[in-house]
Amino acid sequence: MKMTPHGAIVTGAGTGIGRAIALRLAREGKRVALLDVNLDAAQEAAAAIRQAGGAAEALRCDVSAEPQVQEAIGAALARFPDTDTLVNAVGVTSPPGMPFTANTEADWDRVFAVNVKSAFFTSKAIAPILMKRGNGRIINIGSIAGLIAARPMPPYSVTKMAMLTLTRVMARDLAEYGVTVNAVCPGFVWTELWSDDMGRLLSAAAPAGQPQSTRDIFEGRVKELVPMRRAQTADDIAAAVAFLASEEACNITGQSINVDGGVTI
Numbered sequence: 505m506k507m508t509p510h511g512a513i514v515t516g517a518g519t520g521i522g523r524a525i526a527l528r529l530a531r532e533g534k535r536v537a538l539l540d541v542n543l544d545a546a547q548e549a550a551a552a553i554r555q556a557g558g559a560a561e562a563l564r565c566d567v568s569a570e571p572q573v574q575e576a577i578g579a580a581l582a583r584f585p586d587t588d589t590l591v592n593a594v595g596v597t598s599p600p601g602m603p604f605t606a607n608t609e610a611d612w613d614r615v616f617a618v619n620v621k622s623a624f625f626t627s628k629a630i631a632p633i634l635m636k637r638g639n640g641r642i643i644n645i646g647s648i649a650g651l652i653a654a655r656p657m658p659p660y661s662v663t664k665m666a667m668l669t670l671t672r673v674m675a676r677d678l679a680e681y682g683v684t685v686n687a688v689c690p691g692f693v694w695t696e697l698w699s700d701d702m703g704r705l706l707s708a709a710a711p712a713g714q715p716q717s718t719r720d721i722f723e724g725r726v727k728e729l730v731p732m733r734r735a736q737t738a739d740d741i742a743a744a745v746a747f748l749a750s751e752e753a754c755n756i757t758g759q760s761i762n763v764d765g766g767v768t769i
């Protein structure tokens with residue numbers, strides 16, 4: 505894959521999909537700033553990159569707070585001034601809906617702040633630099649939950665569709681500067697988002713007397729909903745992100761790739 509050896513910023517890079525993206529981009533030769541609210545996790549991921557011979561910097565940042573984003577992006581640019589790539593991988597689920605009237609204003613505010621406003625904050629901070637470079641990549645992590653009505657978590661579902669619209673809006677604005685903006689929508693990936701949040705959320709919604717482990721719920725969903733009958737991996741998502749970050753993808757913008765084993769066919 506042809507990739508510039510310049511800096512990349514990945515949010516939510518401490519665990520799961522964000523971590524896999526950071527490691528993959530580093531393997532492709534990029535120097536990576538890993539932003540996460542969980543500094544220990546980001547430091548562990550950065551150490552793994554350095555152990556493999558790459559360059560990485562872990563930065564603590566709550567991406568839902570614009571001043572923290574500005575500070576972290578500033579620190580990332582100070583460390584890797586040639587940064588040309590931003591991956592907005594951070595995402596949190598929302599408390600159970602079913603029906604949607606079960607959700608509160610606070611549920612909506614929190615998930616919008618972390619899942620959507622964060623991408624606005626990071627992109628706003630980096631866009632002027634990419635425009636000046638006349639080259640760059642922004643890649644947003646959406647979800648199949650944005651493309652289908654994910655009844656157990658309405659605010660999450662809506663934020664993931666919003667992420668795709670934000671992707672297209674930014675793609676239009678940045679196209680004339682040589683900056684591409686695309687999205688990747690994962691399907692079912694066994695990460696902490698599933699083992700901690702989603703499993704708990706779906707077991708709460710399960711019929712009484714039918715308790716299931718979160719792993720069983722996950723496997724059941726994969727069997728029921730994924731035509732290819734297999735879960736996706738964080739590395740599958742990282743591979744699609746790496747392609748969109750590569751020089752070969754220079755003419756692709758405003759698009760979304762579903763890495764979901766066919767769920768959305």
Ligand SMILES: NC(=O)c1ccc[n+]([C@@H]2O[C@H](COP(=O)([O-])OP(=O)(O)OC[C@H]3O[C@@H](n4cnc5c(N)ncnc54)[C@H](O)[C@@H]3O)[C@@H](O)[C@H]2O)c1
Pocket residue numbers: 515516517518519520521522539540541542545565566567568593594595596618645646647648649689690691692693694695696697698
């Ligand atoms: N796992 C899946 O099946 C799946 C499916 C579709 C989409 N996604 C999306 O992929 C992305 C990554 O998900 P994942 O499964 O790896 O989740 P994860 O929970 O394993 O990792 C999320 C990371 O984001 C960090 N984070 C959370 N809130 C933050 C904040 N306010 N500021 C900074 N960092 C914060 C966490 O500390 C964690 O390191 C998310 O956008 C998610 O919506 C995941």
